[in-house]
Amino acid sequence: MDIQWQDVGDDAALVQCETDCLVMGLCEKNPLESPLAEAIDQASGGLLSRLQQTRELPRKAGDTLLLHAPAGIGAKRLLLAGLGASEKADGARSSLAAARAAAAALIASRAVTALWALAETPTNLCSRSQMLAFSVRALHEADYRFEQYRKPAEESVPERRVSLIAAAADTQARRSVRVAAAAAHGVALTRDLGNTPPNVCTPRYLAEQALALGRDWELAVEVFGGTELEALGLHAFQAVAQGSVEPPRLIVIRHQGGPPEQAPIVLVGKGVTFDAGGISIKPSAGMDEMKFDMCGAAAVLGTLRACAELALPVNVIGVVAACENMPGGRAQRPGDVIRSHSGKTIEVLDTDAEGRLLLCDALSYVQQTLAPDTIIDLATLTGSIVIALGHVHSGLFVNRDPLAAALLRAGEQSGDSAWWMPLDEDYQPQLKSTVADLANVGGRPGGSITAACFLANFVGDVPWAHLDIAGTAWTSGANKGGTGRPVPLLVQYLVDRASL
Ligand code: BES
Ligand code: MN
Ligand code: ZN
Numbered sequence: 001m002d003i004q005w006q007d008v009g010d011d012a013a014l015v016q017c018e019t020d021c022l023v024m025g026l027c028e029k030n031p032l033e034s035p036l037a038e039a040i041d042q043a044s045g046g047l048l049s050r051l052q053q054t055r056e057l058p059r060k061a062g063d064t065l066l067l068h069a070p071a072g073i074g075a076k077r078l079l080l081a082g083l084g085a086s087e088k089a090d091g092a093r094s095s096l097a098a099a100r101a102a103a104a105a106l107i108a109s110r111a112v113t114a115l116w117a118l119a120e121t122p123t124n125l126c127s128r129s130q131m132l133a134f135s136v137r138a139l140h141e142a143d144y145r146f147e148q149y150r151k152p153a154e155e156s157v158p159e160r161r162v163s164l165i166a167a168a169a170d171t172q173a174r175r176s177v178r179v180a181a182a183a184a185h186g187v188a189l190t191r192d193l194g195n196t197p198p199n200v201c202t203p204r205y206l207a208e209q210a211l212a213l214g215r216d217w218e219l220a221v222e223v224f225g226g227t228e229l230e231a232l233g234l235h236a237f238q239a240v241a242q243g244s245v246e247p248p249r250l251i252v253i254r255h256q257g258g259p260p261e262q263a264p265i266v267l268v269g270k271g272v273t274f275d276a277g278g279i280s281i282k283p284s285a286g287m288d289e290m291k292f293d294m295c296g297a298a299a300v301l302g303t304l305r306a307c308a309e310l311a312l313p314v315n316v317i318g319v320v321a322a323c324e325n326m327p328g329g330r331a332q333r334p335g336d337v338i339r340s341h342s343g344k345t346i347e348v349l350d351t352d353a354e355g356r357l358l359l360c361d362a363l364s365y366v367q368q369t370l371a372p373d374t375i376i377d378l379a380t381l382t383g384s385i386v387i388a389l390g391h392v393h394s395g396l397f398v399n400r401d402p403l404a405a406a407l408l409r410a411g412e413q414s415g416d417s418a419w420w421m422p423l424d425e426d427y428q429p430q431l432k433s434t435v436a437d438l439a440n441v442g443g444r445p446g447g448s449i450t451a452a453c454f455l456a457n458f459v460g461d462v463p464w465a466h467l468d469i470a471g472t473a474w475t476s477g478a479n480k481g482g483t484g485r486p487v488p489l490l491v492q493y494l495v496d497r498a499s500l
Pocket of ligand 2: 277351352354
């Protein structure tokens, strides 16, 4: 997908431009009142007015209508996309939904060239530059294919060329499109890693991908394995890994965009490349989806890629703890007590609550060695967050209110939303053990909250956020696959941090 700017002058000129497809948006209320809609209606001899009379115009976000060979205008096809109502609270996200529907319809139309005028129809749901950013993300997303492991559905598709209308394009629009493209590339990398089958995407593979990313984008990458990893004393991480023949890897990736003395923002990713549950084995139905249990790690790599592409003037370090969680003769047992990196002991009552074990060690390692300004961990941590929030919002847990505000804002702005969940001390008694400092599970009530509270025991006086992405990192069903979330949220947060 090649996305460019094109300056066409005014609406009258735009209507006459030759292209395979002209894409435009229609407001739900008064769809024909925008200058572009008026220009098209006039040039086509009242095409849009007739469609309005027959109530065929798409108006809701997500609705589209493709018209072939429209009379009087330069384009071979006219793609109309509804932009939705104007007083909804989820304005930004419905605009992203409108852009996604338009992008999917454009790609289904088989047009090779397109003029993208979706942001030329003003709405009060989002700004023009935000609509352009959503458009760029939606176009990349709709164009995404994962076909390394089968015969492609279509042989040799020509590269699509989409021109964004540049008339009145301000520097703000160009900036947000640049950010959106970098986020989209990060999303694609994150989706690729998530979709890669678990016999290929092992901890070693993730480390190789991180090293390759480092070579391509001049990021410093360190990989710890074997005796080197053992020497770090991440015993809780190793306890999870020991049930598998695949050796674990701890991966550290650095984007040095700020001055060396600036404390880094550290992103920590759960990289369980397959979660069978260990001895507390999972039921077999749908277990294949546990290849996605490394989506937090994948999002760390995707976000670091975006930081590098944008040359963000801020220091960001990605830390990934990668291993498998398998049953086996060497696997940890329910009842085992392990001494974590922090020194706190943990009774492993359920080996399937493994994410918190590797994360607690990664968190304490990060605080001991990296002097972080802020830590954000990303993890497909609990089935319980899917019960609480479904597949719409990622679960956000924080130990500092201002950090929550910044991340929630970034989620709104990027259309990659998070929902603020509680982290009260009152939940801590659920994690009491009869033999160790902590138990690794707190029972069914508030399962995603007790998981976050478990992690909070390993975070000192540093601003910390935990994003539980178990409901948002991938989709199930016919379109099963990684989503790339929460890369857009994180890129937005880091862009906001960088311009302070
Ligand atoms: N990776 C899973 C979480 C998960 C489960 C994500 C289902 C998406 C769908 C995690 O390691 C896990 O198994 N969590 C357990 C914790 C429980 C044993 C306390 C869960 O959520 O069931
Ligand atoms: Mn598990
Ligand atoms: Zn897991």
